[in-house]
Structures are given as structure tokens and as C-alpha cells.
Amino acid sequence: MDPQTIIAKRVALELHPGNLVNLGIGIPTLVANYVPPGLNVFFQSENGLIGTVPIPEQGMAHPMLTDAGGRPISALPGASTFDSAMSFALIRGGHVDITVLGGLQVDAKGHLANWTIPGKMVPGMGGAMDLVSGAKRVIVAMQHAAKGKSKIVKRCSLPLTSLRPVDLVVTELAVIAFHDGRAWLQETAPGISVAQVLAVTEADLAVPDQVPEMAA
């Protein structure tokens, strides 16, 4: 399995019936592919829709029905549409159960940086700051390292997305949970040892007595 698939499949296990879920761009978008049919998860697109689903086939796109990146989507029976004030009231108001976002860095305390690399990439934060500040649970889906450098760092060098710590980071090597102000190695990917994860992680990870293999 490629890293993105490992990550997306594992994140999908965090979604439960009835959850209102917002998926970010990139690996988070793939999570929807691994949600079992009939789980009744509500996916929100922050441009104003609950009940997103891919279009059934090419040629079924409608110019007034797109995801937050402007790509065509469809709506499930039971979907609802609303304006951007309502959309962010849902997000900021704690009505979104889970947000899954990409990350550039997550530090030992769970602080996320995912919206800018000053001088290189200044796209704007879009909805990321509101999502991390307001969702009930924040999950970061990202590769463990970029260009050989750990993305799980002692302290973020990039501008933060929020002071609110994330709850879970899922990489192709490990699941890391953040609570009690610390980063805990919760699971390792199949075939990956605790020592291997620690060796490629800049941040100090607390290691419980039992670290089970990542479910998928």
C-alpha cells in the first residue's frame, strides 16, 4: 500500500455513524473512499453543503455544485445547503465532530502549522484556522516526513494554524495522540517497530507499555 492509502484507511476508522465530518484537501479527501457504505457519516464542504458525494460519472457536473476547491461534486439524498456564515457557524460553533486536515508540521504539544511557508507559499489560511479552533476533534493526515525531515517536530518553525492542539496525527508509520500536553505513540504501521518510528521523529514521543499495530 502506498503511504497515502495507509493514512486514509486508518483515518477512516475514526469516523462514526452520525458524525459531521469536514475533510481538507489532499490526503484527507481520500478518507471518504474508505468509509464503509451505510455508515451514515455526513460530509461537510465548507462552501456550503452537508451531504457531499462524488459525481456518479463524467458529464453529471453542475456548475453550481462544487467542493471547496471548485471541483464538481454531487449531493446525497438528505443533503442541505447553506451560506458561508452558517457553514462557519457550524465549524466554529463546535457542531463539526471531526475535521481531517493536512499538515506541514505538528509539534510535541500538538500545535499544527499547515497554511503557509513564509516567502515560499502564501496561499491564505482559507477555513483551516476556524476548523482547528472549532471542531470537536482535529485529526491531521500527513506523511511522516518531507524530504527526509520529520514533520513531527519539537516546536513548529512555521506559523501556527491555531493554539488549540490537534487530537490525533496519522502518518504512514504511526498514529500519534496528543493529550496531557504530550505526544503519545499510539500505534505503529504493520512491519514498523517502535524504534523505527522514534528514529525518524524529531519530537519526543511518550511510549506506552503496549503499542499495537495500526488497524486498517
Added chain:
Amino acid sequence: MKAVSAEEGIAMIPHGATVMVGGFMGVGTPERLLDELVRQRKSQLTIIANDAAVPGRGIGKLFDASLVATITASHIGLNPKVQAQMMEKKLVVNLVPQGTLVERIRAGGCGLGGVLTPTGVGTIVEDGKQQIEIDGRHFLLETALRSQFALVHAFLADYLGNLSYALTARNFNPVMAMAADTVIVTAEHIVPVGVIAPDHVMTPAPLVDYLIANG
């Protein structure tokens, strides 16, 4: 509400005006009004919008024609021309978290001086802003936004100016229709009064100043 041509509607906007433009990545954007802004070469505009769309589409057309002096938006990452004009210091970009942006506009349309939001606390977004602690939680004071003009795109408009929107093309449109001195609307369909049932009116007619006639 008065029906006018796109040419007449845009002629009311002076150079250097502050203009809100509805739409999200070009979806639900009044394209005919943007085309007319470009045709009349209204320049030095201050634009308030969710994003900068992409070149050739929606608000992107204004940057193609270098008509914007300042944009306040939550995302510009998919329009390389905006990035380039910003780097060349021809364009000032104010980046605002999306939920804060829409709530500032909402406040502007609702007679509020601003809003208190937890979004941005502890990040560079808080720079220069007042922080207020309420019940142990920290909030940023984000001030209201208003504009001289709002350019809004609806799905249905009736002869009085009642509006309804379709699917994800609603986005910032009804919020902006509250927050400008002059509201100019294009619609996919202009329909008789009554076609939009009272319960389905999303922007009540008194908020609309000008409806762009078919033509």
C-alpha cells in the same frame, strides 16, 4: 429595486471603489458584472471576496486586467497572478480566516461593530488586534466590514428583487447583500413575483438596489 443594464450598473462604480463580490472559487459569482468592470476598466479597486478564483474566471478576470489595488480574502493560492502582483508590490493582500471574513461581513450588515472569535488567537492573525477574555476564554476583536458596492449572483430573482440561490453558489452572496451601500444583482433566471415562495426567499427584495436585466 430598479432594473438596469450591466453597463449602467457598473457605470455607477467609481475608480477606487470598495466592492464586495460574491462567489467561492468562481462558483456563484456575477460573471457579467466582472466582465463589465473589465470592459469599463474600473481600476484601483478594493475587493472583498472569499478568494481570488483562478485566472480567466470570476474575480480572477480583475487580476488579469490589473484592476485591483487591495484584496481582502481568505485564500489566493490558486491564482498565480495574484501571488505575482503581491510579490511585485502592485497589490495589497489582506488574508483573513474564512469564518472570520464572513462573520465580519455579516457584522457589517447587521449593525454590529465587530465580532469576538477564538480563531487566530496565538497565531500571526492576532497581530495588532485587541484580545478580550470572557469566562477564561480568549477572543480576538474582529471589526465589521462594509463596502460601497456588493456584486451578487442569485439563481432566481423576481420582479421585486427577492432572491434565492442554488446549491453551493449561495456562499457569501446573501451575507454581502446585507453589507453594502449599493447592491447590484445578476440572476440566472428572472421570474414573476410569487415564483419564489416566501419561505424560500433568501435575500428579501428591499435589500436589492439594482437587478441586471436580461439583454
